[in-house]
Structures are given as C-alpha cells and as structure tokens.
Amino acid sequence: MKYLFKNANLVHENQVVDLYTEDNQVFISKSNGNEKQYDQVIDLEGRIVIRGFSDTHMHLDKALIGEKVINHSGTLDEAIKIMTKYKPEMTDQDIEERMKRVIDWAYENGTRFLRTNIDIDKGIQLRSFKIIQKLKEQYKDTMIIESIAFPQEGFLDEEENFKLLEQALKEGADVLGGIPAFDHDPQKHLSRLMELAVKYDVDLDAHIDETDDPNVLTIKDLINLTRKHHYEGRVTAAHCCSLAANFSEIVDPILEDVKKLNINIVPLPSTNLYLQGRQDVKNIRRGIAPIKKMMHDFGINVAIGSDNVRDPFNCFGNANPLETALIAAHGAHMGATQDFKGLFDAVSVNGMKIMKQDYHINQSKFFVVVDSKDPRDAIISQSKVFGFYESGKFVKD
Numbered sequence: 001m002k003y004l005f006k007n008a009n010l011v012h013e014n015q016v017v018d019l020y021t022e023d024n025q026v027f028i029s030k031s032n033g034n035e036k037q038y039d040q041v042i043d044l045e046g047r048i049v050i051r052g053f054s055d056t057h058m059h060l061d062k063a064l065i066g067e068k069v070i071n072h073s074g075t076l077d078e079a080i081k082i083m084t085k086y087k088p089e090m091t092d093q094d095i096e097e098r099m100k101r102v103i104d105w106a107y108e109n110g111t112r113f114l115r116t117n118i119d120i121d122k123g124i125q126l127r128s129f130k131i132i133q134k135l136k137e138q139y140k141d142t143m144i145i146e147s148i149a150f151p152q153e154g155f156l157d158e159e160e161n162f163k164l165l166e167q168a169l170k171e172g173a174d175v176l177g178g179i180p181a182f183d184h185d186p187q188k189h190l191s192r193l194m195e196l197a198v199k200y201d202v203d204l205d206a207h208i209d210e211t212d213d214p215n216v217l218t219i220k221d222l223i224n225l226t227r228k229h230h231y232e233g234r235v236t237a238a239h240c241c242s243l244a245a246n247f248s249e250i251v252d253p254i255l256e257d258v259k260k261l262n263i264n265i266v267p268l269p270s271t272n273l274y275l276q277g278r279q280d281v282k283n284i285r286r287g288i289a290p291i292k293k294m295m296h297d298f299g300i301n302v303a304i305g306s307d308n309v310r311d312p313f314n315c316f317g318n319a320n321p322l323e324t325a326l327i328a329a330h331g332a333h334m335g336a337t338q339d340f341k342g343l344f345d346a347v348s349v350n351g352m353k354i355m356k357q358d359y360h361i362n363q364s365k366f367f368v369v370v371d372s373k374d375p376r377d378a379i380i381s382q383s384k385v386f387g388f389y390e391s392g393k394f395v396k397d
C-alpha cells in the first residue's frame with residue numbers, strides 16, 4: 001500500500017510537509033508529484049506528526065496495585081516500606097498482566113518509546129525483569145521498550161542485590177538505575193553503580209534527590225562521577241526535586257555542569273506534586289525541579305514521564321504523555337507558547353534523545369498523528385491520537 005499524507009506538521013522540524021511511503025518506510029516528499037501514483041491520499045490538514053510520544057520513566061512492575069497496597073501517610077518512605085513487604089507476594093501472571101495493561105494504555109495514547117525501572121533485589125529476584133524482557137520482544141514491532149535494572153532496596157547492606165543487578169545486565173537490561181538516597185552512603189552507592197555501568201557499557205539513569213531538603217544535593221556527586229568516568233551524554237538524573245528548594249546561587253552552577261556534561265534531567269510532575277511537600281504545614285512546596293529554567297535558560301535536555309501509575313507511590317496516572325505535560329504546565333508555572341513547545345518536546349523528542357532514538361520522520365517505519373495543529377492546543381485540549389502509520393498501514397483512531 002502506497003500512501004501520500006498531505007500537510008503533516010513536523011513540529012520539531014518547524015515545517016508542514018507531505019509524506020509518502022515506499023516499502024513500508026516513510027519519506028518526506030520533495031515535490032507534489034502525481035497523486036494518482038498512490039493507493040491512498042490522506043490530507044492531515046496540518047495535524048502534528050511525530051514518531052511517537054516518549055515516556056522514559058515508569059515503574060511497570062508496580063503499576064496498578066494502588067488499590068491493594070494502601071499508602072496511608074502518602075509519603076515516599078511508607079510507599080517504599082509497604083512495597084518491600086508486598087513485592088515477593090506478586091505472582092508472575094499478575095506482574096505480566098499489569099505491565100501489559102499499562103503498555104497498552106501508553107500505546108493507545110501514542111507512546112512508542114518507553115523506558116521502565118524494574119525492581120531487582122533478593123525479594124523479587126529477576127522475576128519482573130524476565131517478564132519485561134519477554135514483553136519487550138513481544139511489542140518490538142510497535143513500541144521500543146527499555147528496561148532499567150533498578151535497585152529500589154539499595155545494595156550496600158545486601159550484596160546479593162548488587163549481584164542480581166549485575167546478573168540483569170548480563171541478561172540484557174538496557175540501562176542501570178540507582179537510588180542513592182536509599183543506601184546509608186549515597187556517594188558509595190552512586191560510585192559503585194557508575195563503575196558497573198562502565199563495565200557493561202550501559203547508560204545510568206538514577207533517582208536523584210527526590211526530596212524537598214535543600215541540603216541533599218547528590219546531583220553534585222553524579223556530576224563528579226560523570227566527569228571522572230567520561231560518561232558525557234550517558235547519564236540521566238530523575239526527579240532532582242531539591243533543586244526546587246534552593247536559590248539560584250546554588251542551582252545555577254549545578255545546571256551549568258549538567259549542561260556541560262550533557263546529563264539529562266527527568267522531572268516526574270505527577271508523583272512529585274503528590275509526594276513532595278508532605279512535611280510543609282503552610283506554603284506547601286510543589287517539589288518539581290525547575291523545568292523552565294533548565295529548559296530555556298540552560299538548554300538542558302529535559303524529558304518528563306509518568307513515573308508511578310496507580311501504585312503506593314502515586315495513586316494517579318493514565319500513561320498519557322499529554323496528561324503529564326499538562327500537569328507539568330500547571331505545576332511548573334508554564335503557560336507561554338515556548339513553554340508548551342518545550343513540554344511537548346519533553347514528552348516526545350527529548351525522551352527519544354535519552355533513549356538514543358532517531359526522532360526524524362524521514363526514513364522511519366512508523367509515526368503517530370496527534371489530533372491537533374500545535375503543542376499548546378494539544379496539551380490544553382488533551383488531544384487524542386488521530387491515527388498512526390505502522391507495519392505499512394495507516395490506522396485511523
């Protein structure tokens with residue numbers, strides 16, 4: 001089937017073009033050509049075309065257990081404690097079904113690039129990891145999924161946890177995760193992980209400073225390690241909430257280093273708004289890293305993600321990138337045209353850059369059409385997917 005798609009709005013490349021397909025591949029049309037040579041001509045009327053949305057920070061292994069495992073205090077501490085207890089009780093079938101449900105939601109919402117943390121520790125062993133590896137293969141023609149081997153329970157007091165992380169890397173985990181705040185020596189936690197990442201030649205994507213405490217700035221250790229190991233462009237810092245609790249004199253030099261070392265930052269607006277500020281009795285903080293400053297003033301690659309979907313860490317979530325972008329717009333005071341453009345990038349190309357994926361439509365094998373003509377409207381209206389091209393066919397939603 002040969003298609004001609006007229007008036008496709010490639011927002012990231014700032015142009016409205018015609019696209020045609022040949023041998024199940026998409027190309028930008030250089031001339032109008034003869035419409036008769038195509039089996040089908042579809043006028044997209046200026047709708048946004050992207051390769052897909054990206055959601056680069058999820059926890060599919062925990063998703064959808066929020067109704068069973070209740071977090072009464074609503075704090076991060078309680079969430080981690082009750083999860084540790086509950087985790088070994090999860091059956092493989094239950095894990096797989098929940099993961100699939102959320103992957104399917106993400107797919108329906110236009111996500112084609114998904115990176116998920118997977119807990120690895122002596123409680124759950126490699127069970128969830130093996131399931132995501134299987135699903136990754138099952139979905140490979142429709143979605144690019146990456147697994148992060150994530151030490152949610154720490155490893156400095158439990159060497160077996162570290163060994164299991166290494167085992168996951170040997171068995172094909174795409175990325176190494178981290179959570180320095182959970183171990184008694186955050187610097188040591190990070191430096192051991194960085195050495196492991198280098199040994200297996202994988203990127204590091206760690207939970208950093210998920211706290212309102214302005215004195216916790218582990219991001220500086222991450223910066224030092226990135227420099228020491230020459231890991232520029234291969235490190236991602238998720239959360240970074242404490243940056244929002246500090247003045248510019250502290251934050252700006254950090255962000256300069258982040259930019260210089262090409263470290264990606266991934267704020268998680270829904271979870272941050274829900275979990276942070278819990279100790280504040282007035283002027284309750286939002287806890288979202290300064291997205292606008294990082295994006296516009298420092299040119300840092302900022303992506304945003306769902307994080308937890310309906311679990312003890314965050315009772316909300318629909319695996320919908322445009323919903324995440326809207327929450328970020330509210331939470332980070334972003335309402336200007338360039339803010340919406342930035343947030344749209346944060347749920348599409350910026351995440352793809354983190355996953356080292358080509359975001360250009362030309363020569364791609366799939367794309368998603370968003371039922372909107374510009375990022376501001378797409379985010380505010382919560383636009384749906386208009387249709388998508390995949391496996392040589394265009395499917396209209």
Ligand SMILES: [Zn+2]
Pocket residue numbers: 057058059117207238307308
């Ligand atoms: Zn997370």
